[in-house]
Structure formats: C-alpha cells, structure tokens
Amino acid sequence: MMHMFKKTGLYAFLIIGALVSVAPYLMTLNSAVKQPDKLLTTPAWEPATSPTFANFSQVWGEYDMSSFLWHTFVVAAVVTVLQVVFSCLAAFAFARIAFPGRELLFWAYVATMMVPQIVTIVPLFLLMRQFDLVDTYPGLILPYVFGFGAPYAIFLVRQYFKTIPVDLESAARIDGASTMTVFTRIMIPLSRPILATLATMTFVNTWNNILWPLIITNSDRTRVIALGIATLKSQYASQYNLVLAAAALALLPLVAIFLAFQRNIIRSIALTGIK
Known part of the structure; x- marks a missing residue:
C-alpha cells in the first residue's frame, strides 16, 4: 500500500x-x-x-514572416550540420588519439565555456567587419560553429566517445581499419543517440538566439525569426495578437523537431546514466 x-x-x-x-x-x-x-x-x-487564424495570415502576409523563418532555418540547419561534424572530429581526437598536451589542450578549451558570450561579441563583430561579412549568412553562421557552444559540444561528444569500449577499436585495428575507418564505421554509428541530442540542442539554441543576429544583421535579407518578432513587437506594441501569432509560428518548428528526435534524446540520457 x-x-x-x-x-x-x-x-x-x-x-x-x-x-x-x-x-x-x-x-x-x-x-x-x-x-x-x-x-x-x-x-x-x-x-x-x-x-x-486571421492573426497568422495577417502576420504572414503583411510582415513577410516566411522570409524570416527561411533565414532562421537555413542558419540553424547549416550551424547544426557543421557543429556536429567539427565537434565529432575534435572529440574523436581528444578521446582516442594520443598526442603531447592533449589533456591540457582539451581542458583549456573547455575552460572557455566560462567566458560570457557578451565578452566576445565586440571582437567577433570587428573580425566579421574586417572580412566584410556583416549582414551575410557566413557572418551569422561562423561564430556559432567555432565559438558559441562549440566547447560544450566537443565536451559532450568526447565524454560519450570515452564510454565506447576500446576493445572494439582494437579489434578493428587488427582487421586493418584505419583511423578514419574507426571513426566513421564504429564511433559515429554507436554515437547516434548523443549526436541526435547535440543536433537538437544546437538547432534549438541557434533558432532562439537573438543577441548575435541583432549585432551582425542590419537588413531584412538575413533577419532571423527571433529578431523579427522583436521588431514586430516594437512596431505593433498594441497588437499582441500579431506578436503572439508570430511567436507561435516560431514555436511550431521546434516542437516538430523535438517530437522527431525525442526517442534519441531520451535514449542518450538513459545510456549516459547507465554507463
């Protein structure tokens, strides 16, 4: 009882x-x-x-929300793919390849997570301006891939790689597998749950970010949905029905992404807890 x-x-x-x-x-x-x-x-x-649904049709037709959603999807998708690829390569090197200063370099890189994002905003903007990348897709994407969230992504994947038995890699080496073969045929297939989790987290964080797009963009040709909603709120402060409709449009793709990958996310958390 x-x-x-x-x-x-x-x-x-x-x-x-x-x-x-x-x-x-x-x-x-x-x-x-x-x-x-x-x-x-x-x-x-x-x-x-x-x-x-008049609120949706009004904000979609009058405020060009389709463009903002498309810009956000392109940026989030490219950032997700690039960050997963580069994070996996770096995590594999830190987890499986022995080289002098590996642990020191890894923990020094992970320590950059303690640096607030706001501290790097001005240097990044000056760097993007130097390369004439202001108000461009590369200017929006590159800081996400190599800066915002990259240390955490490498740490997450590296810790998961270290839970994969070394015996599997040793057996593959005996069969003549190269380092890249071990990476693509053993490590990546066994790490699908954590990669799905990382991809989902990266996509959602990029989709919701407003600070960097606010700094690096100055026109509608690259404006993302979070910045578009903020601009919509300033223009139609009294028409909350339009603001909420725009927020709902921004929310629905994220709900779809989570529903598509929820099994992998739950599985990665369960496997990590068991190991």
Whole structure:
C-alpha cells in the first residue's frame, strides 16, 4: 500500500511539473487564435471561444514572416550540420588519439565555456567587419560553429566517445581499419543517440538566439525569426495578437523537431546514466 501511495504521489508530481512546463506554450498557441478584442479581456488559459487564424495570415502576409523563418532555418540547419561534424572530429581526437598536451589542450578549451558570450561579441563583430561579412549568412553562421557552444559540444561528444569500449577499436585495428575507418564505421554509428541530442540542442539554441543576429544583421535579407518578432513587437506594441501569432509560428518548428528526435534524446540520457 505504501509503495502504491509513493508511486501515485510521484506520478502526480510529474504530471503537475509537466503541466507547469508546457503551460506557457499552450497559452501562447491559445492566445494566438483568439479574436483581438478577446485577447486582453480574457485570461490566457481560457480557451478561445471562436478560434481564428486571421492573426497568422495577417502576420504572414503583411510582415513577410516566411522570409524570416527561411533565414532562421537555413542558419540553424547549416550551424547544426557543421557543429556536429567539427565537434565529432575534435572529440574523436581528444578521446582516442594520443598526442603531447592533449589533456591540457582539451581542458583549456573547455575552460572557455566560462567566458560570457557578451565578452566576445565586440571582437567577433570587428573580425566579421574586417572580412566584410556583416549582414551575410557566413557572418551569422561562423561564430556559432567555432565559438558559441562549440566547447560544450566537443565536451559532450568526447565524454560519450570515452564510454565506447576500446576493445572494439582494437579489434578493428587488427582487421586493418584505419583511423578514419574507426571513426566513421564504429564511433559515429554507436554515437547516434548523443549526436541526435547535440543536433537538437544546437538547432534549438541557434533558432532562439537573438543577441548575435541583432549585432551582425542590419537588413531584412538575413533577419532571423527571433529578431523579427522583436521588431514586430516594437512596431505593433498594441497588437499582441500579431506578436503572439508570430511567436507561435516560431514555436511550431521546434516542437516538430523535438517530437522527431525525442526517442534519441531520451535514449542518450538513459545510456549516459547507465554507463
């Protein structure tokens, strides 16, 4: 009886926690389909009595949200692919290849995670301006790949690589496998869960970032969705229905990404905990 009581209490606690976590997103979607006159006169959690998608069509057609979404998707997708590739290469070197000063170099690089992003903003901007990359896709992408979040990505993959038995690599070496063969045929296939987690985290963080796009872009040709919503809010401060509709448009792709990769994310966390 006591075991059942504890189990019921645990599930109740988890359900409440899940509802608290999901509530802001549900309220955003709910408010985005409300009539403009009902938005400020009813609580955010009250279901819309007469849902309308006019807010979405208005913000999509009048404010060119499709371009902002496309810019954000291109930047986030390219950053995700490049960061996963380079992080895997660096993590493999730090985990499996012996060279002088490997541990010192690794921990020195990981220590850069302690440097606030704001400290590197001005030097990065001056560097991008020197190479004439202001308001360009490369200017948006390169700092993410080699700066923002890269140390954590390498640390995450390196720690996972170290949990893979060395005997598998030794057996492959005996069969004549090269270093690149070991990397592509053993390490990468066995690391799919953590790579899916890293890809999801990188995509979401890049999608939501507003500070660097605010600094490096100055026109609509490269403006991302987070910056577009901020600009929309400043232009239509009293029309919260449009702002919430734009926020919902930015939220839906992230929900789809998470639903597509949730199994891999949960599996990577479970495997890491077991090992």
